[in-house]
Amino acid sequence: MKKIMNKASDFARETVEGIALAHAGRVAMLNDDPQILINAQPVKEGKVGIVTGGGSGHLPVFLGYVGNGMLDGCAIGNVFASPSASKMEAMIRAVDKGSGVLLLYGNYGGDNLNFDMAAEMVDMDDIKTATVRVADDVASAPNDKRNKRRGVAGMVYAFKIAGAAAAKGHDLETVQRAAQKTCDNMRTIGFALSPCIVPEVGSPTFTIEDNIVEVGMGIHGEAGIDTAPMMTADEMADLALEKIESDLELNEGDRVSVMVNGLGATPLEEQYIVFRAIARRLQNRGIDLYMPHVGEFATSMEMAGLSVTILKLDDELAGWLRAPALTPFYTSENK
Amino acid sequence: MKKIMNKASDFARETVEGIALAHAGRVAMLNDDPQILINAQPVKEGKVGIVTGGGSGHLPVFLGYVGNGMLDGCAIGNVFASPSASKMEAMIRAVDKGSGVLLLYGNYGGDNLNFDMAAEMVDMDDIKTATVRVADDVASAPNDKRNKRRGVAGMVYAFKIAGAAAAKGHDLETVQRAAQKTCDNMRTIGFALSPCIVPEVGSPTFTIEDNIVEVGMGIHGEAGIDTAPMMTADEMADLALEKIESDLELNEGDRVSVMVNGLGATPLEEQYIVFRAIARRLQNRGIDLYMPHVGEFATSMEMAGLSVTILKLDDELAGWLRAPALTPFYTSENK
Numbered sequence: 001m002k003k004i005m006n007k008a009s010d011f012a013r014e015t016v017e018g019i020a021l022a023h024a025g026r027v028a029m030l031n032d033d034p035q036i037l038i039n040a041q042p043v044k045e046g047k048v049g050i051v052t053g054g055g056s057g058h059l060p061v062f063l064g065y066v067g068n069g070m071l072d073g074c075a076i077g078n079v080f081a082s083p084s085a086s087k088m089e090a091m092i093r094a095v096d097k098g099s100g101v102l103l104l105y106g107n108y109g110g111d112n113l114n115f116d117m118a119a120e121m122v123d124m125d126d127i128k129t130a131t132v133r134v135a136d137d138v139a140s141a142p143n144d145k146r147n148k149r150r151g152v153a154g155m156v157y158a159f160k161i162a163g164a165a166a167a168k169g170h171d172l173e174t175v176q177r178a179a180q181k182t183c184d185n186m187r188t189i190g191f192a193l194s195p196c197i198v199p200e201v202g203s204p205t206f207t208i209e210d211n212i213v214e215v216g217m218g219i220h221g222e223a224g225i226d227t228a229p230m231m232t233a234d235e236m237a238d239l240a241l242e243k244i245e246s247d248l249e250l251n252e253g254d255r256v257s258v259m260v261n262g263l264g265a266t267p268l269e270e271q272y273i274v275f276r277a278i279a280r281r282l283q284n285r286g287i288d289l290y291m292p293h294v295g296e297f298a299t300s301m302e303m304a305g306l307s308v309t310i311l312k313l314d315d316e317l318a319g320w321l322r323a324p325a326l327t328p329f330y331t332s333e334n335k
Numbered sequence: 336m337k338k339i340m341n342k343a344s345d346f347a348r349e350t351v352e353g354i355a356l357a358h359a360g361r362v363a364m365l366n367d368d369p370q371i372l373i374n375a376q377p378v379k380e381g382k383v384g385i386v387t388g389g390g391s392g393h394l395p396v397f398l399g400y401v402g403n404g405m406l407d408g409c410a411i412g413n414v415f416a417s418p419s420a421s422k423m424e425a426m427i428r429a430v431d432k433g434s435g436v437l438l439l440y441g442n443y444g445g446d447n448l449n450f451d452m453a454a455e456m457v458d459m460d461d462i463k464t465a466t467v468r469v470a471d472d473v474a475s476a477p478n479d480k481r482n483k484r485r486g487v488a489g490m491v492y493a494f495k496i497a498g499a500a501a502a503k504g505h506d507l508e509t510v511q512r513a514a515q516k517t518c519d520n521m522r523t524i525g526f527a528l529s530p531c532i533v534p535e536v537g538s539p540t541f542t543i544e545d546n547i548v549e550v551g552m553g554i555h556g557e558a559g560i561d562t563a564p565m566m567t568a569d570e571m572a573d574l575a576l577e578k579i580e581s582d583l584e585l586n587e588g589d590r591v592s593v594m595v596n597g598l599g600a601t602p603l604e605e606q607y608i609v610f611r612a613i614a615r616r617l618q619n620r621g622i623d624l625y626m627p628h629v630g631e632f633a634t635s636m637e638m639a640g641l642s643v644t645i646l647k648l649d650d651e652l653a654g655w656l657r658a659p660a661l662t663p664f665y666t667s668e669n670k
């Protein structure tokens with residue numbers, strides 16, 4: 001194992017402490033708790049709060065999107081482990097300014113359970129919450145069981161769009177609708193080429209054979225829908241579009257944002273080569289590309305591979321997507 | 336080999352085409368040449384131009400820093416190979432607006448030779464150029480032979496600071512001085528944990544044993560100063576400071592920018608753990624941290640490891656460092 005760390009049990013805490021040091025003035029730990037990161041600037045009176053949470057090991061998800069125009073807070077567990085309901089509760093209380101808080105997170109059992117408990121706890125003090133669970137991974141369940149699907153890289157689009165709606169002063173119902181509409185309009189498919197190493201385990205927790213691609217593997221190594229022989233970038237682009245379009249119709253005249261997201265170890269060069277192939281195929285069909293995202297947005301530590309997300313936009317979603325944001329990992333100037 | 340690509344001989348071209356598609360309106364290929372990327376907005380009349388160049392395989396270096404407040408152009412070769420003098424010449428001619436052009440690049444034999452030739456070619460048409468070669472890697476030569484050192488991640492600071500000086504309207508001599516002062520005030524040391532794969536070769540071009548860290552290995556796999564058993568993040572931070580401070584004095588009251596740069600496959604979490612250790616050590620000694628940079632700024636494709644750069648700042652350098660910039664990979668709002 002070659003992980004650059006100190007004690008495995010300190011991995012998540014030391015990561016958060018590093019982020020708080022590097023981005024001091026922008027983000028801060030709530031009461032010095034390394035499991036809760038909030039915007040260093042207090043939430044504006046009357047603004048709907050937006051929080052997320054989940055396991056460590058996916059940077060920039062989730063921590064990196066705490067900041068102006070996106071998230072107000074994030075609760076963090078150990079690597080690939082949900083934070084507790086009590087951490088979520090403390091975070092929700094800290095960001096509520098009387099207009100309620102949207103709980104916006106990936107659809108995983110532990111996170112669902114803990115966020116539901118936290119919502120019940122704060123409800124006793126009349127703090128309103130609403131919930132949107134991101135479930136963009138087409139590989140994890142068929143379309144008629146979409147509520148069983150996992151949340152993966154597409155959650156960054158949900159953070160961005162809901163964050164913009166909240167920043168513009170919309171109420172909780174509208175912010176929830178913005179997040180849900182984003183989820184309804186996007187799909188993601190992932191391709192994993194190598195496993196990753198959970199610090200406390202110290203060796204890969206699953207294996208991927210040489211010359212094999214795991215199609216639809218989850219960001220914690222959950223089984224995908226298929227394995228395939230290693231393919232070219234163009235073949236990967238074709239397969240990604242096929243899987244996404246079997247679930248989300250794309251037609252001439254549509255406007256979409258495409259995200260090609262590196263899972264950790266895949267060079268940015270290769271991400272751009274796949275983006276190029278997807279962009280050309282869509283443009284040739286008269287589909288309009290709007291604000292593409294290429295890079296590492298949601299990772300699985302040192303896993304090699306990438307995911308492709310397509311988000312269909314109408315004017316409302318496009319407006320929120322291009323609105324300004326300023327977080328440690330996402331800066332958009334709307335120029 | 337698990338590289339996501341099409342033909343190896345198309346790797347560099349398809350990468351640049353992907354970048355130009357993803358960031359259309361910000362950057363563009365010069366006359367559709369995939370070896371020359373320029374700002375999509377013409378250089379302002381009278382502004383000093385700044386160009387760089389080098390081999391592919393180091394994204395975001397070099398391409399990613401073409402944009403407002405940083406570079407005006409970049410010439411790109413194949414993976415780890417210098418672009419030709421004629422590409423550099425075409426680029427210099429395209430960005431010159433009568434005030435001259437700074438040639439700012441990493442200190443490598445091929446790039447030096449070709450940029451010198453390009454400078455001679457444009458000189459025949461009275462285009463003024465000045466040259467600054469970034470040589471920040473302390474591992475590649477002793478201090479008394481600093482002009483033999485390689486340029487590595489620190490070149491991003493030189494792009495940023497020289498770019499700000501040019502954007503503020505300074506003349507070529509001042510822009511050159513800004514870049515040289517940056518170089519004189521910074522040092523970098525790298526730690527490599529795994530090799531990388533050159534597409535046209537198809538297998539690692541060098542090996543690093545399990546449980547060994549290559550201290551000071553270059554970003555193309557050039558030999559370092561030492562190998563060491565795998566160390567903790569804190570030990571790596573200590574060793575980085577020791578190597579840098581044997582060459583650049585740091586004292587109480589100094590103000591520094593620290594860059595922890597991932598080489599490609601190392602998780603962002605681990606980069607923050609190392610940053611945390613360095614930041615605490617410096618703060619405990621009364622050294623002021625200014626605009627830290629943590630992430631992948633200059634990579635070697637899928638190489639695992641990281642580098643640490645320390646840049647000592649005075650008011651002049653700090654002002655240029657915090658000035659606004661807007662490029663595909665570097666956005667600074669000066670807020």
